[in-house]
């Protein structure tokens with residue numbers, strides 16, 4: 001069995017599947033994918049990924065804030081993250097991490113957010129999904 005350990009089912013371009021997520025998932029299942037981990041990237045899409053996990057028995061999800069989805073000056077709240085992680089189908093934390101490619105000035109905020117996700121992992125024992133990219137080249 002194959003596991004798609006990192007998919008964004010709420011952001012798929014479904015045009016090639018007749019606009020149907022069911023059809024897209026079936027196409028993957030027919031090719032041997034037996035389980036999907038749908039990755040959260042923001043507070044806004046947490047409800048969406050949880051709804052997908054509730055709708056499909058072979059989909060679980062993660063919740064977290066992608067480093068490029070952070071709002072300027074605003075690290076996520078630990079209480080919010082811990083509350084999201086209470087959901088039985090939220091099996092992992094993230095994606096989180098560091099990515100200075102587009103917004104090197106957001107480094108401090110990204111680091112604070114990454115630390116907070118790691119703190120939630122320590123408290124819950126859930127694994128962390130890390131997005132990482134090399135720093136932007138210096139001019």
Ligand SMILES: [Zn+2]
Pocket residue numbers: 006008039095
């Ligand atoms: Zn991703």
